[in-house]
Structure formats: structure tokens, C-alpha cells
Amino acid sequence: MITTGANKEENMHGTYYMPYEIYKTSIPxxxxxxxxxxxxxxxxxxxxxxxxxYSVDFNDYVVEKRDVLIVPPGSLxxxxxxxxxxxxxxxxxxxxxxxxxxFIDACSTKYIxxxxxxxxxxxxxxxxxxxxxxxxxxxxxNIIEQHLHKEIAYELKIKILLLEFIHYFYExxxxxxxxxxxxxxxxxxxxxxxxxxxxDYYGEKINLEDLAECANxxxxxxxxxxxxxxxxxxxxxxxxxxxxKATDKLINEDSxxxxxxMECGYNNISYFxxxxxxxxxxxxxxxxxxxxxxxxx
Numbered sequence: 001m002i003t004t005g006a007n008k009e010e011n012m013h014g015t016y017y018m019p020y021e022i023y024k025t026s027i028p029x030x031x032x033x034x035x036x037x038x039x040x041x042x043x044x045x046x047x048x049x050x051x052x053x054y055s056v057d058f059n060d061y062v063v064e065k066r067d068v069l070i071v072p073p074g075s076l077x078x079x080x081x082x083x084x085x086x087x088x089x090x091x092x093x094x095x096x097x098x099x100x101x102x103f104i105d106a107c108s109t110k111y112i113x114x115x116x117x118x119x120x121x122x123x124x125x126x127x128x129x130x131x132x133x134x135x136x137x138x139x140x141x142n143i144i145e146q147h148l149h150k151e152i153a154y155e156l157k158i159k160i161l162l163l164e165f166i167h168y169f170y171e172x173x174x175x176x177x178x179x180x181x182x183x184x185x186x187x188x189x190x191x192x193x194x195x196x197x198x199x200d201y202y203g204e205k206i207n208l209e210d211l212a213e214c215a216n217x218x219x220x221x222x223x224x225x226x227x228x229x230x231x232x233x234x235x236x237x238x239x240x241x242x243x244x245k246a247t248d249k250l251i252n253e254d255s256x257x258x259x260x261x262m263e264c265g266y267n268n269i270s271y272f273x274x275x276x277x278x279x280x281x282x283x284x285x286x287x288x289x290x291x292x293x294x295x296x297x
Contacts, residue, residue: 013041018155019095020162022147025079027052027087029291031247031280033080035240036230037199038192041093042115043071044165046140047128050087054079056124058184058229063089066128068136073116076191078230090144099162111170122166123174132172139165190215191229194222202242203265208234242266243279250288257284 013021025045027033036055045054051064056077063069071077073096081087096116100108114120126132143161146154169175197214198206211234212222226234242264249260258269261284266272276284 013039013093013095014098018158019097020158021093022144023091023093025087025089025091027079027081028084031244033240034078035232035237035244036076036078036191037195038074038076039093040073040116041095042073042122043077044092044094044140045069045071046090046092046137048088048090050085051082052079052085052087052089053082055231057188059124061125063125064128066133066137068126068133068140070122070124070126072118072121072124074118074192076188076195076229090140092140092143094162098159099166111166115166119177121176122169123176126174132168132174136165136168139168187225187229190217190222191226194226194234198238198241202238202245203263205265206238238265239275240279243276246272246276246284247280247287247291250284251291257288260284 013019019041025034027050045063045068047063047065047067047069049065051062054061054063054069054071054077056069056071057075061069062082096112099112111120115122126136139161143158143165146157146161193215194211197211201210208219208223211226212219215222217225223234226232226237230237232240246260246264249255249263250257253260255263257272261267261269261272264272266275273283276287280287282290
């Protein structure tokens with residue numbers, strides 16, 4: 001089965017020798033929204049069913065069945081449920097090391113490195129009713145099949161398919177060299193600094209002054225731009241991120257609920273249970289029992 005869960009930004013996706021992973025993104029089975037975050041890998045989202053709203057570098061996209069979404073390396077992105085609709089997608093996280101060889105050749109310098117250096121941007125969204133969708137969808141489905149069955153030389157086949165996927169974008173002109181404005185770059189860097197701080201210290205008390213300081217701006221300006229970009233106040237984002245980490249721990253770790261609450265910045269178990277149920281509709285214990293059973297089945 002496809003690995004469940006996401007947002008493990010502190011860990012390598014996949015293994016050292018095969019630095020990629022495929023995650024199942026399921027709304028609302030695992031979460032109704034995923035907070036703004038970023039990583040150095042390129043992300044490919046292929047929708048199986050339903051609709052969801054993705055935000056990628058200040059732009060919103062509604063994705064639905066058979067749509068392909070590309071999140072450039074280093075881009076701020078998030079997603080959320082639309083109108084209580086169920087949503088399922090495969091999310092591929094691809095590290096540059098999987099596509100680049102140690103030998104710097106023309107393929108690397110002209111086509112791969114510029115993508116990861118944000119000099120070339122693959123088109124963010126390919127809609128299901130475009131002529132490109134069917135071909136790209138078949139490539140992704142083939143990658144998933146290779147990943148699941150792991151037949152002989154599957155690693156080689158996955159790499160070939162990924163290069164074929166990227167080649168198709170170049171071949172059909174589905175890319176640009178337009179750079180973000182200086183203002184957007186500065187704002188993106190500030191938001192990333194704040195998010196990095198939250199990811200590093202979510203288990204501790206976080207003050208707005210700390211977030212403003214790490215972005216080198218005032219508390220007022222920090223709160224304003226953070227709300228504008230993420231759609232959430234810093235405190236709302238912190239709480240959502242803590243709950244995201246808690247849900248992951250509840251499924252993948254055997255620690256007590258009290259221990260998980262403490263690790264995620266909640267010093268009061270009653271308060272943790274309350275905010276958890278308000279956000280996800282069930283208690284942490286019910287969530288663990290439901291999703292551990294699903295994972296094992």
C-alpha cells in the first residue's frame with residue numbers, strides 16, 4: 001500500500017539510495033487541511049477522486065480527479081478540504097539526488113538543476129481535460145505501480161519514468177523562466193523563516209516576539225503578512241501544526257497520549273483532548289484506534 005502521512009520535513013523522503021516517497025493524501029481520513037510548509041524536493045500531486053484547494057506560492061488552485069499539480073522545490077504550499085468533499089490523491093516527493101548523476105552532464109545542467117534552483121518552473125497545474133493530462137497520468141500511475149510491486153530493476157524504471165515525466169514538460173513547452181518578484185521572494189523567505197522556527201520549537205512555548213525576531217520584522221508586520229499568506233494567524237498555524245504532528249505520532253508511535261500531547265506543546269491533557277476533538281471531530285484515543293486499525297488492515 002502507499003505510505004500514509006506527510007509533512008515529515010525533518011526526515012529524508014525515501015532512502016539514501018532512493019530519495020523519493022509516495023504518500024496517500026486523503027481528506028478527511030487523515031486531516032481536513034495541511035498547514036503551509038515547504039521542502040527542497042519537487043512535489044507531484046495526482047488526484048484520484050474528489051476536489052481540494054492547494055495554495056502554491058501565493059496562488060490558489062482547485063484540483064480534481066486526474067489533475068496533476070506540481071509544487072516547485074522550496075515553494076510554500078498548503079491544502080484544504082472544499083465543502084466537506086472527500087479527496088484522495090497520490091503525492092510524490094522527489095529529491096534532486098534521484099534525478100542527478102554524480103557526473104555533471106548536459107542533462108543535469110540544462111534541465112534538472114535549473115528546476116531545483118528555481119530558474120525553470122514547470123507548469124503548476126495540468127487540468128484533467130487538457131490533452132497533456134492522460135499521458136502524464138499514465139506515467140504517474142506506472143511509477144506508483146513500480147513502487148508498490150517492486151519487481152526486478154524497479155528503481156531503474158522509476159528513474160526512467162521520472163525523467164520521461166520531466167522531458168514531457170520540456171517537449172510541450174509546459175515551463176517558464178519567469179522569476180518571482182523581489183518582493184515575493186522577500187516575503188517568501190520571511191514566511192519560511194517563521195515556519196522553520198515553528199517546526200523546530202512546536203513542542204515548546206512560542207511567543208509572537210520570537211517569530212517576529214526570526215523574520216527580522218515587527219510583531220505587527222509579521223502577524224499581518226503571515227495571515228495574508230497562510231490564511232491563518234500565527235497562533236492558529238501553531239495549533240494546526242501541533243495537531244498535525246500529534247496525528248502522525250498517534251498513528252506511527254506507541255507513546256501514551258499524554259506523552260504525545262506534551263511533545264506537541266500541550267501541557268494540559270484536557271485542553272489537548274478539547275482542541276483535538278474540535279478540529280478533527282473525534283478524541284485522540286478514537287483517532288488512534290481508527291487509523292491504526294486502517295493502517296494494519
